[in-house]
Amino acid sequence: MSCTVASVESEFAAYVGPTRYLDSNHPDVIDFARDNTGSHRGSRDRAVALYYAVRDGIRYDPYRIELTDDAMRASAVLERGYGFCIAKAVLLAAGARALGIPSRLGFADVRNHLTTPRLRRIMKTDVFQFHGYTDLHLDGQWVKATPAFNASLCERFDVEPLAFDGEHDALLQQADRQGKRYMEYLNDRGTFADLPLAEIRQVFEESYGAMLTTDGIDPDATFEDDADRHGDSS
Helix, strand or coil: CHHHHHHHHHHHHHHCCCCCCCCCCCHHHHHHHHHCCCCCCCHHHHHHHHHHHHHHHCEECCCCCCCCCCCCCHHHHHHHCEECHHHHHHHHHHHHHHCCCCEEEEEEEEEECCCCHHHHHHHCCCEEEEEEEEEEEECCEEEEECCCCCHHHHHHHCCCCCCCCCCCCCCCCCECCCCCECEEEEEEEEEECCCCHHHHHHHHHHHCHHHHCCCCCCCCCCHHHHHCCHHHHC
16 A cells, blocks of 8 residues: 555655746645645646636736746736746646646747748748647546637637646647637647746747847737737638
8 A cells, every 4th residue: 555655645645846947836826726726626626716716817928928937926916917828738737746746847849820921920820839738637637728729818819718627638729619610739849847947948039039039029018909900811
């Protein structure tokens, strides 16, 4: 019996404590997790509540990506109040660990058929490498949760906001409400106990150099404003 318990603890050891980027021991991360889940009982219900807090409480913004150690910590994402898919996945993973829920980061390359004209010009492609999501261990299984796009942004793209029930994988939909192609998963990059920032930075610098600078970007510009005009991309 003791060997079984020890093996289980060993299996999840890498997914329960704070790391360089998943600073689940930071007071702000702990408060955020507890404040948004305090009325819920059980890991699944708390994980679901935390997912929605990150999905809708942290605005998606791919125009201000800063791939530095300080900027990519969960506590920094929380302080800013915005971030792109990887940053939001980091915060969800750290918040889950603060609640005692094992978590890890997952990545995939995806093609976004509904990206905005400006973002396509900056990226020079509609393929997003290292799209981030969070893997949560709930009721004996790993469940994928993707908190990237807040509900208000989804409404602008006429895409159903991505729901998460703690039992089934929440991956981005293949089509919008009108049946148009939306998100296409191209390549699975696996899961990680902490953010592989050096590898991500290298890929982004090689593929999307312009995304790592705010030069020429209106400081008041938001991705949601661009989403209102996404129909002009055709």
